[in-house]
Amino acid sequence: MTQSVWDATSLPEFSKVDPATVAADLEALLNKNRAEIEAIVAHNVHPTWESLVVPLDEIEDRLGQFWSPISHLNSVKNGPEIREAYNACLPMLSDYATELGQNKALYEAYKALAESDAAAQLSQAQREALTQTIRDFELSGVGLEGDAKKRYGEISSRLSELGSQFGENVLDATRAWSKLITDVNELKGLPDSALAQAKQAAQAKGEDGWLFTLDIPSYLPVLSYADNQALREEMYKAYATRASELSDDGQFDNTPLIQEILALRHEMAQLLGFDDYAELSVATKMAQSGDQVMAFLNDLAEKSKPAAQEDLAALQAFAKDEYGLDELNAWDVGYYAEKLREKKYAISQEALRPYFPINKVLSGLFHTAQTLFAVDIREESDFDSYHPDVKLFTISKNGEDVARFFLDPYAREGKRGGAWMDECRVRRRLDDGRLQLPVAYLVCNFTQPIGDQPALLTHDEVTTLFHEFGHGLHHMLTQVDVASVSGINGVAWDAVELPSQFLENWCWEPEALAHIAGHYETGEPLPKDLLDKMLAAKNFHSGMQMVRQLEFSLFDFRLHREYQDGVTAQAVLDDVRQQVAVIIPPAFHRFQNSFSHIFAGGYAAGYYSYKWAEVLSADAFSKFEEDGIFNTETGALFRDTILANGGSRPAGELFAAFRGREPSVDALLRHSGIAA
Structure with a gap:
């Protein structure tokens, strides 16, 4: 039996993450890595798996084990110290990754190993790792020279900063809004669980009443169950305009970040020889081309939209016939959908809880x-x-x-x-x-x-x-x-x-x-x-849910595929909605400003996944x-x-x-x- 590693280094020690020293410790670690990588390359005239890949994997893992608790805490326990430490590290990590990806000597060593007689003796996993590593070198600009190489590094570093800032703005904008209600009569329709949660949230802040926030467990019950239409509208608007010019005096507005991110991604793709960022994204995916992705999404949309239209028509008819509602506003959809679900199936999420x-x-x-x-x-x-x-x-x-x-x-x-x-x-x-x-x-x-x-x-x-x-x-x-x-x-x-x-x-x-x-x-x-x-009730409104996800996917892919200077994300989103959506949100809606999956996560030109x-x-x-x-x-x-x-x-x-x-x-x- 092979001995496995469950020792002191097998789990992170969160209590030992000291924000004050994180940046200095990372700088020292990266310099150590650079020196070791230089020595590995110098000694690999005829590289083998053991002489080249094994020590490099050790270096990579060492960095991963250092960064893992810091990155994780930034997401789950975000505060001034952790945020400052995290952001101080991002430029160093970005520069290091760019250096590594453009290290020609290292790239040539990997190619030499892949083309050697010894490669035939490697396992399937080892051969696939070599193939992917060589591809990733090429997609990291290893072939770039001079100004192009320098520009690629600048773009990578800036994109790292922008992604972090985008996510922080969404978090801060979400946290900045809350509403305390002291009259329980304003909360009719809300289930006991939502009221108890809001009461507990208020007590935690030293307040009497019921405190609501834009966190999903607080927000969704209001949109789904609150009879108070004005409250639903207020919370809908606050949620829909997070991190935009329409909320918080624009303090956390992500609009300029979106434009800069898109421009830099497009420039990066063209530096690497791609027409657009969508094609660069697809280069590492199962899909063979951007055309294939678009055909896939358009085909699903064509097959799904009739079902979505039927869903919406039934909901509109129900709201009019049962409640005399002539116009179904965006903040009414979830509320009346839940009423229809209860009437049609005599069930709700709350009944199951x-x-x-x-x-x-x-x-x-x-x-x-x-x-x-x-x-x-x-x-x-x-x-x-x-x-x-x-x-x-x-x-x-x-x-x-x-x-x-x-x-x-x-x-x-x-x-x-x-x-x-x-x-x-x-x-x-x-x-x-x-x-x-x-x-x-x-x-x-x-x-x-x-x-x-x-x-x-x-x-x-x-x-x-x-x-x-x-x-x-x-x-x-x-x-x-x-x-x-x-x-x-x-x-x-x-x-x-x-x-x-x-x-x-x-x-x-x-x-x-x-x-x-x-x-x-x-x-x-x-x-x-x-x-x-x-x-x-499993497929209740599944047509509307399907086209909503297709709306996000097409918006993301077209945004990166059709990028042009001067064309806004809002314009692309509006066009996609005309194609696939059955519910067109109000003009103030700024969905894109909190779409962290593609602007602060790994799903850029990949939400279709x-x-x-x-x-x-x-x-x-x-x-x-x-x-x-x-x-x-x-x-x-x-x-x-x-x-x-x-x-x-x-x-x-x-x-x-x-x-x-x-x-x-x-x-x-x-x-x-x-x-x-």
């Missing part, structure tokens, strides 16, 4: 993973943490530990919105033969526990947890020992959502829900009538529909093809190995209720 206490959901999630993938999961009690809510779990297989993950489930001040999985440690083979085991961060923004009551999740939050855990399993159940293609590394971006969206399917299966759901007070399973209603991967995930799940949703052989096949191989083989090959054929869009349209 008591049956999804977080510990029961976690138990059901772990049961699903254990049954499908033959793993065991246990909670750890002794570890360094940055917040009392954070939990740590270990995954084992056949009695041997294989991975760990931190779970940070609840929304709080100083934590960016949304949900995500991120690497903490990557699985790789060390130079002494031992195996470093993978560790993941799983982060959500669920409604916090209220008083002595456990956190009660909506079914939407349950699917979010399964989604992020699917990403985590991709990272943690890898069997690849080469860092750059281990877990999610090296996986084409438009395939990386496959395991996450795939795992969501179990949230809708009665056989799985028997383990996921149980009343928080009695343990009673989800009653059959509620289960039947929930399943019947959600839909692309959804085709793969729906088709993959259809095999379980055929074989049985807890079929252990099919689960083992998914684990051993998709999850175990990480980025060591092209995603299309792995999908075909699992499914036995190329992917088909039919399952997605069927699962969405858009096609029979």
Whole structure:
């Protein structure tokens, strides 16, 4: 049995992150790395895997282990000190990455290894790592000279700063708005859980009444349930104009940042020989070209829009017939949609909440993973943490530990919105033969526990947890020992959502829900009538949801594909909406100003990946529909093809190995209720 690494360096020590010394420590580490890289290149006249890649992986991992807790804390515990330290480091990291990507001697060493006789003896993972590394050198401007090379470095550094500033503006703008209500009569229609949460938020600030914010667990219940239309409108406007010229006196306005980001990305793409940034983005993805992406999105839009139009027409008719509403405003859509759902299916997210206490959901999630993938999961009690809510779990297989993950489930001040999985440690083979085991961060923004009551999740939050855990399993159940293609590394971006969206399917299966759901007070399973209603309502407004995601995807891709000086993001978004949207938001809406996925995350000209991967995930799940949703052989096949191989083989090959054929869009349209 190979010895694995669970020692003092296997988990980050958050309490040892000292913002005052972070920048100096990073500078020293980067200089050490530079000296070691120079020595490695000088001694590799005839490079081998062991003499070239192994020591470079060690250098890369050392930097990753230094930066991981700092980057993570910046997202989950953002405050002045951490933010200052993080931003002080970004230019150094950007310069270092640019230097590395444009190191011709290093590039030639990798090429020499890839073209050597010894390359034939390398493993599939090692050969794929070499191929991707050489490609990434070329996409990092290794072939640039003189002014072009200098300009590429300037652009990279500036884009890093702009992305960080964009995200900070969204966080600060979200945090800047709140509303205290002291008359409970203004809050009619809100469920008890939302009122209790707002009361708890007010008490935490030393106030009497009910405090509402733009954090999703506070915002969504108001838009969905509050009878007070004026309150819905006020919160909708505040949320829709975050980080724009229309809010906070423009203090956190992201509009100029968007224009600069787009201009710099376009310039970078052209420096590298691409027509536009969209083509540069596709160069590392499963899709073959920008034309293929556009054809895919337009085809889905054409097939989905009629269903979306039917959804909207039914909602408008319901609001008029039942409530005498002649005009359905943007802040009315969620409210009347929830009324229609309750009338049509006699169910709401709030009715389900008591049956999804977080510990029961976690138990059901772990049961699903254990049954499908033959793993065991246990909670750890002794570890360094940055917040009392954070939990740590270990995954084992056949009695041997294989991975760990931190779970940070609840929304709080100083934590960016949304949900995500991120690497903490990557699985790789060390130079002494031992195996470093993978560790993941799983982060959500669920409604916090209220008083002595456990956190009660909506079914939407349950699917979010399964989604992020699917990403985590991709990272943690890898069997690849080469860092750059281990877990999610090296996986084409438009395939990386496959395991996450795939795992969501179990949230809708009665056989799985028997383990996921149980009343928080009695343990009673989800009653059959509620289960039947929930399943019947599964595709409620799925047409509108589909075109909304296509709107985001087309906006992102066209924005980067059709960039021209003087053309604003708003103009592109308006044009896309005319093509695919059935609900046109008010003119004041500034969705793009908080679209962190593409301006502060990794999804630039890649947001379409959600839909692309959804085709793969729906088709993959259809095999379980055929074989049985807890079929252990099919689960083992998914684990051993998709999850175990990480980025060591092209995603299309792995999908075909699992499914036995190329992917088909039919399952997605069927699962969405858009096609029979």
